[in-house]
Amino acid sequence: MADILRVGVAGLGTVGASVVRLLQRQAQALSARTGREIVVTAVSARDPAKDRGVDLSGATFYEDPIALAASDTIDLFVELIGGAEGPARASVETALGKGRSVVTANKALLSAHGSALAELAESRHVALAFEASVAGGIPIVKTLREGLAGNSIERVYGILNGTCNYILSRMEAERLSFEDCLKEAQRLGYAEADPTFDIGGFDTAHKLSILASLAFGAKIAPEAVEIEGIERVTLADIDAAGELGFRIKLLGVAQRTAQGVEQRVHPTMVRKTTAIAQVMGVTNAVTIDADAVHELTLVGPGAGGDATASAVVADIADVARGVRSAPFGLPSASLRKLERAPAALHEGGYYIRLAVPDVPGAFAAIATRMAERKISLESIMQHGGRATRRIGDSPVGVILITHATTERLVREALDAIYADGTIAEPAQVIRIERE
Numbered sequence: 001m002a003d004i005l006r007v008g009v010a011g012l013g014t015v016g017a018s019v020v021r022l023l024q025r026q027a028q029a030l031s032a033r034t035g036r037e038i039v040v041t042a043v044s045a046r047d048p049a050k051d052r053g054v055d056l057s058g059a060t061f062y063e064d065p066i067a068l069a070a071s072d073t074i075d076l077f078v079e080l081i082g083g084a085e086g087p088a089r090a091s092v093e094t095a096l097g098k099g100r101s102v103v104t105a106n107k108a109l110l111s112a113h114g115s116a117l118a119e120l121a122e123s124r125h126v127a128l129a130f131e132a133s134v135a136g137g138i139p140i141v142k143t144l145r146e147g148l149a150g151n152s153i154e155r156v157y158g159i160l161n162g163t164c165n166y167i168l169s170r171m172e173a174e175r176l177s178f179e180d181c182l183k184e185a186q187r188l189g190y191a192e193a194d195p196t197f198d199i200g201g202f203d204t205a206h207k208l209s210i211l212a213s214l215a216f217g218a219k220i221a222p223e224a225v226e227i228e229g230i231e232r233v234t235l236a237d238i239d240a241a242g243e244l245g246f247r248i249k250l251l252g253v254a255q256r257t258a259q260g261v262e263q264r265v266h267p268t269m270v271r272k273t274t275a276i277a278q279v280m281g282v283t284n285a286v287t288i289d290a291d292a293v294h295e296l297t298l299v300g301p302g303a304g305g306d307a308t309a310s311a312v313v314a315d316i317a318d319v320a321r322g323v324r325s326a327p328f329g330l331p332s333a334s335l336r337k338l339e340r341a342p343a344a345l346h347e348g349g350y351y352i353r354l355a356v357p358d359v360p361g362a363f364a365a366i367a368t369r370m371a372e373r374k375i376s377l378e379s380i381m382q383h384g385g386r387a388t389r390r391i392g393d394s395p396v397g398v399i400l401i402t403h404a405t406t407e408r409l410v411r412e413a414l415d416a417i418y419a420d421g422t423i424a425e426p427a428q429v430i431r432i433e434r435e
């Protein structure tokens with residue numbers, strides 16, 4: 001058997017402690033599969049005294065993760081601290097700079113600095129692996145980079161944030177408001193005390209930027225992601241979507257178009273019949289449209305200690321076997337600059353909910369503004385159908401579903417409608433994702 005692989009793990013929280021535990025539990029199987037014994041010889045965290053429910057007796061404790069990354073006593077550095085900067089970035093750069101392979105679950109770090117870190121890893125002939133950084137336990141990085149190497153990818157999209165999917169699922173199932181579902185998610189530990197990062201779509205954007213780079217052979221471009229969170233989704237939208245045969249999901253979508261690559265994160269109408277629409281609760285899913293395989297959907301746990309550790313350990317096993325793939329599927333020099341498709345040129349159907357005063361001519365004026373821009377309507381629904389209450393001339397919820405048009409035309413039509421003073425409040429606009 002080849003030499004022992006000496007692993008240093010920095011970060012012993014939810015993921016780090018689970019990784020150490022899984023490596024210990026699967027030690028025999030991993031050594032049989034990789035031909036090497038894999039041993040955690042050193043660890044780092046802030047608090048050396050904390051009981052982490054895992055046997056660390058054989059490992060040297062480092063208070064400073066950068067010192068661990070620099071230490072010649074390890075062959076592989078595993079970063080599970082988190083954050084785009086600070087000790088996570090410094091320790092990963094140190095390990096790579098020292099010619100040491102790195103495994104990380106850190107999407108924030110990858111999204112911000114992935115291309116530069118990949119270059120550094122390549123220049124030192126070491127691995128940089130990050131399977132756990134997107135969709136937790138779902139092996140989506142390997143699928144895109146290796147499993148689909150013979151395909152040209154048109155689109156990759158998915159439910160990449162369990163918190164948002166949990167909230168939207170609960171709103172639909174229990175008919176609760178967004179605020180109530182968020183509180184419930186916080187109580188159950190699915191959402192942070194400050195939930196902005198999740199519900200604002202930023203976490204999904206980090207993961208999407210990594211997927212886009214892998215799918216399209218481009219340098220990571222987080223600044224090119226259009227981001228809209230789920231805060232404005234109401235029960236009225238969830239109900240209307242259901243009546244029209246849709247479900248609302250927060251999707252991250254990266255799509256090749258004639259104008260370049262679209263990267264967008266937003267609440268999205270998906271047909272209830274699609275695989276992605278069936279994914280409820282904290283579960284994640286990713287669908288890939290590719291020329292040879294057509295459509296492929298992977299569904300699974302997107303977070304949690306064990307599920308994420310499964311992905312981290314798979315990367316560690318690759319390093320043990322001596323596998324060193326180009327981190328983003330191509331040598332760094334071949335990764336092109338991602339050509340950003342302008343958001344205004346996005347083409348697709350739209351759901352538009354308007355509060356229209358119940359006065360003669362109000363709706364006709366709206367229809368005219370749409371028709372002027374050749375926006376054709378697939379359906380028009382008074383929300384709540386027959387059950388809608390009309391009180392005097394108070395606004396009535398009207399839902400329009402458009403045929404494919406562009407974002408620019410929709411925004412122009414709405415600006416004209418606002419200027420006409422026809423509607424009482426800003427419209428709710430949700431893009432419909434084509435099947």
Ligand SMILES: NC(=O)c1ccc[n+]([C@@H]2O[C@H](COP(=O)([O-])OP(=O)(O)OC[C@H]3O[C@@H](n4cnc5c(N)ncnc54)[C@H](OP(=O)(O)O)[C@@H]3O)[C@@H](O)[C@H]2O)c1
Nearest residue numbers: 011012013014015045046047080081082087105106303304
């Ligand atoms: N949790 C998930 O389900 C999940 C899923 C996918 C990816 N990830 C990613 O995995 C990474 C870790 O997440 P997590 O949930 O395990 O985080 P966590 O529970 O907050 O653990 C973070 C760990 O880092 C240690 N740490 C923080 N600052 C440090 C410093 N300056 N020096 C040394 N150690 C330091 C902490 O030490 P103490 O314990 O002593 O405070 C703790 O052990 C993040 O990049 C996250 O995005 C997490």
